[in-house]
Amino acid sequence: MVKGDNINDIIDHKLFSEDDIHEMCVRLGAQLTKDYAGKRPLVVGALKGAIYFLTDLTRQMDVAHQLDFLDVSSYGDGFESTGKIKVVTDLAADVKDRDVLIIEDIVDTGLTLKFMKDLIKKRGAKSVKCCAMLNKEARRNVDVDVDYFGSKVGNEFVVGYGLDFLNMYRNLPYVGVLKPEVIQKYVNK
Numbered sequence: 001m002v003k004g005d006n007i008n009d010i011i012d013h014k015l016f017s018e019d020d021i022h023e024m025c026v027r028l029g030a031q032l033t034k035d036y037a038g039k040r041p042l043v044v045g046a047l048k049g050a051i052y053f054l055t056d057l058t059r060q061m062d063v064a065h066q067l068d069f070l071d072v073s074s075y076g077d078g079f080e081s082t083g084k085i086k087v088v089t090d091l092a093a094d095v096k097d098r099d100v101l102i103i104e105d106i107v108d109t110g111l112t113l114k115f116m117k118d119l120i121k122k123r124g125a126k127s128v129k130c131c132a133m134l135n136k137e138a139r140r141n142v143d144v145d146v147d148y149f150g151s152k153v154g155n156e157f158v159v160g161y162g163l164d165f166l167n168m169y170r171n172l173p174y175v176g177v178l179k180p181e182v183i184q185k186y187v188n189k
């Protein structure tokens with residue numbers, strides 16, 4: 001087996017436990033329940049990273065809503081944004097006149113969120129907001145509002161609970177920081 005294939009071996013330290021994430025979902029779910037009461041929002045999961053957070057968060061929202069997914073990618077398989085965003089798989093729904101709530105695992109440079117918000121606004125949505133699990137504010141290089149978030153996070157590369165490295169490790173039930181040697185093993189190869 002290749003070193004790094006066992007997910008229990010790749011984490012340097014845990015940042016957010018399963019309980020921490022559950023608390024975020026309960027708190028944000030209660031807020032969204034209030035703010036979206038009677039609006040029947042279109043909840044848009046940003047594939048692929050948001051899926052774990054989305055399924056737990058929406059189950060804490062006592063609000064009738066519809067669900068759709070948008071796959072835009074900028075990181076490819078790497079861990080630095082390419083800066084070039086493209087739609088990999090578009091929404092199925094028409095967003096015109098809808099209150100749209102984008103769910104993200106993390107907002108980092110902000111490029112992905114800005115791209116998605118601009119696209120959805122351009123298509124005539126009534127409102128477009130975002131709820132992200134993590135907000136890596138220090139890395140922001142475009143001006144975009146993260147309307148709701150679970151926690152701020154520092155400038156370190158995190159994995160788990162949807163967040164990937166090379167499209168791996170999303171299934172860790174918590175969020176942690178990768179061991180430097182795992183990154184070294186793949187970078188510049």
Ligand SMILES: O=P(O)(O)OC[C@H]1O[C@H](OP(=O)(O)OP(=O)(O)O)[C@H](O)[C@@H]1O
Nearest residue numbers: 047048049073074075108109110111112
């Ligand atoms: O704020 P940014 O610098 O744009 O980075 C944040 C975005 O990058 C990651 O997605 P990625 O494009 O890697 O695709 P994925 O969700 O499939 O992992 C993450 O899930 C966010 O969507």
Ligand code: HPA
Nearest residue numbers: 108156157158159163164
């Ligand atoms: O810290 C991160 N981890 C995983 N994916 C990401 N995409 C942007 N930032 C990150």
Ligand SMILES: [Mg+2]
Nearest residue numbers: 046047048049
């Ligand atoms: Mg993503």
